[in-house]
Amino acid sequence: MRLFPKKPNKLKYSLTSDNQFNALRKKEFSRLDSLGQTYLDYTGGNLHPKSLLSDHYNLLQKSILGNPHSTNPSSQMATKLVEEARKKILSFFNADDYYCIFTPNASGALKIVGECYPFEDNGHFLLLSDNHNSVNGIREYCKSKGGDYTYSPIFQSDLRIDEDKLMENITSFGVKKNKLFGFPAQSNVSGVKHDWKWVKTAKGNGWDVLLDAAAFVPTCKLDLKKVQPDFVSVSFYKIFGFPTGIGCLLVKKDSFPKLKKHWFAGGTVDYVSVKKSNHLLIANHERFENGTINYLDIPAIKLGLDFIESIGIDNIRKRIVELTQLFLTEMSQLKHDNGIPVVRIFGPLNTENRGGTVIMNFQDKDGKTFPFDWIENQANKKLISIRSGCFCNPGIDEVNHCVSNEEMTKFYSSRKDQSFDSSTNYLKYMSQQIGRMRGATRVSFGIATNTKDIETFVNFASKLKNKSISIVDELKGEGMLN
Numbered sequence: 001m002r003l004f005p006k007k008p009n010k011l012k013y014s015l016t017s018d019n020q021f022n023a024l025r026k027k028e029f030s031r032l033d034s035l036g037q038t039y040l041d042y043t044g045g046n047l048h049p050k051s052l053l054s055d056h057y058n059l060l061q062k063s064i065l066g067n068p069h070s071t072n073p074s075s076q077m078a079t080k081l082v083e084e085a086r087k088k089i090l091s092f093f094n095a096d097d098y099y100c101i102f103t104p105n106a107s108g109a110l111k112i113v114g115e116c117y118p119f120e121d122n123g124h125f126l127l128l129s130d131n132h133n134s135v136n137g138i139r140e141y142c143k144s145k146g147g148d149y150t151y152s153p154i155f156q157s158d159l160r161i162d163e164d165k166l167m168e169n170i171t172s173f174g175v176k177k178n179k180l181f182g183f184p185a186q187s188n189v190s191g192v193k194h195d196w197k198w199v200k201t202a203k204g205n206g207w208d209v210l211l212d213a214a215a216f217v218p219t220c221k222l223d224l225k226k227v228q229p230d231f232v233s234v235s236f237y238k239i240f241g242f243p244t245g246i247g248c249l250l251v252k253k254d255s256f257p258k259l260k261k262h263w264f265a266g267g268t269v270d271y272v273s274v275k276k277s278n279h280l281l282i283a284n285h286e287r288f289e290n291g292t293i294n295y296l297d298i299p300a301i302k303l304g305l306d307f308i309e310s311i312g313i314d315n316i317r318k319r320i321v322e323l324t325q326l327f328l329t330e331m332s333q334l335k336h337d338n339g340i341p342v343v344r345i346f347g348p349l350n351t352e353n354r355g356g357t358v359i360m361n362f363q364d365k366d367g368k369t370f371p372f373d374w375i376e377n378q379a380n381k382k383l384i385s386i387r388s389g390c391f392c393n394p395g396i397d398e399v400n401h402c403v404s405n406e407e408m409t410k411f412y413s414s415r416k417d418q419s420f421d422s423s424t425n426y427l428k429y430m431s432q433q434i435g436r437m438r439g440a441t442r443v444s445f446g447i448a449t450n451t452k453d454i455e456t457f458v459n460f461a462s463k464l465k466n467k468s469i470s471i472v473d474e475l476k477g478e479g480m481l482n
């Protein structure tokens, strides 16, 4: 039996945003249709529009670009294009009182904050348990500099902030001098948009604020005149797909002196002496741009942001709301004949303060969870790109699967001396150890998503209706079937 009809379905649903975005799909992303692929991993990375590649190609073809920071004409041209891109970024985020530091990605931006924040001087790091590992990892810088860190919880019911606990944490640690609070504007896993008010509240209580905007800015306006965190991390491929390898750290000019850089590299200094241990770091963003920046790709950032502006970021936001609403409605209606839902969605089931990222587990007719990697494998066979696991955000997974402190302590102490075999799937291994499934399946929507993509996924999921987990052969040998 064919799981899918040979010919692509006609569009089954219609949305008010279809006119604009179906035309965009045809013009810029028709490769999805010609290759018969369904792409649902926009939080992983956006797809590049066709015109961005040709605009960038044309720019490179007609320019002589040399290593910046010299007076020769090729260098001057590269510097001009890089500075135009920087200016465009600042204007896109309404951030004229910020520095824009080019980095390899959002993680590179977060690394600068971790490395340079003065945790060594009576420091503390407060962070939500909903954070990408590139924010979680800053705790290691904090620890190694003698500081301490605290996680503030989210609720299991809706994966939103436990506001009482966060308030309690924000108003604690009064004796600390250098306090950094880190949270994501939008969760890369649940899609929850955390409230901006925490930037102001934390700052009012003496905290510096690190806003990880990587998952938020592809589909929403970030206006840094309205919300003024000290540090903001961004990856550009998540906004318009090309180029990969460029992100930025936006640093509020007032907070710039707070970041203490402990070394120097080419391009970051006004002078260095070899005879004497003397150097002077450049007094602006260049201090953090080590070595030669990616001067051939950076000009594409301006073109990419122009592209997003030509669509309108608010139109993109509305489109994502419509798609997410459709998805949540359709998936919630999908049930086995005995009434058990085919998917268990984690996080909010409506579109209020949430973006177009949804995580779920697939359940069999008895409510048992299908392994996430098996689901991904089935999707792969249908050329559907989804993502599965814990998405570099272990905090959410621990909440979703009610993993207790005791279980984690037991798990880690039981394998203290064992090195982990990297060919083993860590989450699967842990699922076996604690006796229940961990991990989830994630889908996410973006500018190129259409209703047919959603229909394809709903059809895919509906093939599991009335199925039992016993169809997953590999589970039998792993003791996960009882």
Ligand SMILES: Cc1ncc(COP(=O)(O)O)c(C=O)c1O
Residues within 6 Å of the ligand: 043, 044, 105, 106, 107, 108, 132, 134, 184, 186, 187, 188, 212, 213, 214, 215, 235, 247
């Ligand atoms: C919220 C969030 N923060 C940080 C990152 C890290 O981004 P990158 O891998 O581009 O450094 C991601 C990537 O998915 C993310 O979604």
